[in-house]
Amino acid sequence: MRFASSAVVFMAVASTVTAFQQTAFKPSRISIVVQQSTSATEAEEKRATKKEERLRMMKSDRFHRRGFKEVREGVESNMEDQFQSPIVNSLRTSNFVMDRDGVKVYLAKDFGFCWGVERSIALAYEAAEHFPDRKLHITNELIHNPEVNENLKAKNVQFIEKLGDGTKNFASVQDGDVVILPAFGASFEEMDYFDKKNVEIVDTTCPWVSKVWNTVDKHQKQGLTSVIHGKYAHEETVATTSFCEDFICVKNFKEAEMVANYILNGGDKDAFMKHFENAVSEGFDPDKHLEKVGLANQTTMYKKETRAIGQLFQKTMMKKFGPVKSKEHYMEFDTICDATQERQDAIHDMVESAQKDGLDFILVIGGWDSSNTAHLLEIPVHAGIRAFHINRAECIGADNTITHRTVDGEIVTTQLLEDMDKEVVMGVTSGASTPDAAVQDSLSQIFLLKKMYDESKK
Ligand code: SF4
Structure with missing residues (x-):
């Protein structure tokens, strides 16, 4: 599997102008330009100005949206090493079903990394390679996946500090630094702030x-x-x-x-x-x-x-x-977005055939803050099927417990396999920001759990 190139076509976006000079501020959704009393014509004129301003920012030599070709090949290979999974590849080539160590696994037909997330990671990794001597910052998690964010930290990307009152502390961002905007974008106020500073902006916002x-x-x-x-x-x-x-x-x-x-x-x-x-x-x-x-x-x-x-x-x-x-x-x-829709459709299909396939439970893997993953959990839960949302393989304990996030957002620990003497039959899917390697690690934990139990009975 080759990971997506970061060169993409972008949609134009609207923008606004602000003289925003603080270093700790809330990414406010309050419009700072448009006054409530303006006439329709005045408002339209202001909108045109906002759009022009945003386009101007995007045209700057310091605004990067297409990645850095000279480091692309190395980054693609690095991503392949980090994220690919032999077990998931094997599931793909065996009609999305696998039997191993007393566990039968059905993999959803659409799952895992979407194009927008792959592109965002590629852009961020390319930025780290392209600016080896600069200080790099990111305004938020790049995507909602703990391993990817840890990888960025390992590449010396600093996460901008969030303060208790919901503001962010931009004091650490200095002239000449590099600021990465995550896959889900940044508020206009943040973009405007960085545009006014002498920094390089690497915009990984998904075009969707x-x-x-x-x-x-x-x-x-x-x-x-x-x-x-x-x-x-x-x-x-x-x-x-x-x-x-x-x-x-x-x-x-x-x-x-x-x-x-x-x-x-x-x-x-x-x-x-x-x-x-x-x-x-x-x-x-x-x-x-x-x-x-x-x-x-x-x-x-x-x-x-x-x-x-x-x-x-x-x-x-x-x-x-x-x-x-x-x-x-x-x-x-x-x-x-298509990726969200396809992953939801795939788990719907899995839920529809859950009875026929004899599924004991469905495992949903993705960051606990990941909205798209949380919605993947709702589909089986609302259909009355046991389902667990975990954010990493370590959530599965050797004592047959699973620490998972419920649809209400609580993190709880419960028993995983209800009957360890029979063959385990499970479904698995993962959110759009989850690498295949996380699916493999989670499945390996369950294979090991069942295998150890079966061997202890001999
Ligand atoms: S889930 Fe959709 S909107 Fe989000 S990054 Fe992926 S393709 Fe883009």
Whole structure:
């Protein structure tokens, strides 16, 4: 397997201008340019300026989005050594099923590293090779995978310190340093700050994420408020909202229903604003900003839920404004990335044949902060199948325990194999930021556990 080259086509994104000179600040989603009282024309002019400003930043010689050719071959080979897995390769070539040491494994048809993550890692590793004498920083985890982030630390990439109040301390970033922006992007305020400093910026933002930024830009140009299906504090959503002027984030269908209900029936404005206080743009007024809405999403959300939310708003606007007029009040572009969709479809298929295959449980591997991995867990759990989300092989104990993250976000330790005397039958999948090597390590732990038990019985 060869890893993806970092040379890619990028989507244009909207931007804003700010004179931001502090060294510790919150990657605010508050628009610092657009005032609430501007006319539509003035707002449009400001948007044009924002877009131009962002494009100007991206054209700078200090802004790198395409990697560094002279070190590419070495980086590809390094990634192959670090991330590939003979066990996973063997599963791929044996129709995604394997029997070993009393364990039968079904591997999901789509799983693991997505193109955007491979590209992001390649860009970051290439930056470390290309700037061997510079101090390198990264604004956040590159991706939600502990091994990859540890690899970056080993390459002397410094993680910018997060302070207790949610701000970041940029004091360590000095002129001439290199700053890497992670796969899920950085807020405009952060980009603007680094643009004004004399630093090299290596932007590894996944183009699927910048596609969402384009979508919210379209909303704004058409006078729509962006309803973002996402977690307002997630790094990707923080970046997306920094490119919006008017927005509200809904984390699930229940919150979308609250918004739809307000659109149709109004209600207690203070209670509504209290509930969404951290999830709306500055100056948000539900009586004004929910008249016309457009849907966008965090790329890693649960696809079925995003679609259900879209249908809900479509119906809501039809009820309120009638079928013809409703088109002016609701707009939707599909911004769920293919990788998220394919991995969710694959685990759906696994769940559908779980009974036929006799699955005892499904193992879901990925960072505990990984949103796309958390959604992969929800699918079997909601279907009533035992499933465990682990972030690394060490979560599987030699005493037949597993330390895992539940759908409610708790980390708990429970028994793994319920009946060790029979053949273990399991499904396995992994999130978009999980290398195959992590799947191999986790499977090896289970093979060893079963083998040792069987041998102890002899
Ligand atoms: S999951 Fe999708 S949006 Fe996220 S990095 Fe991968 S391809 Fe990009």
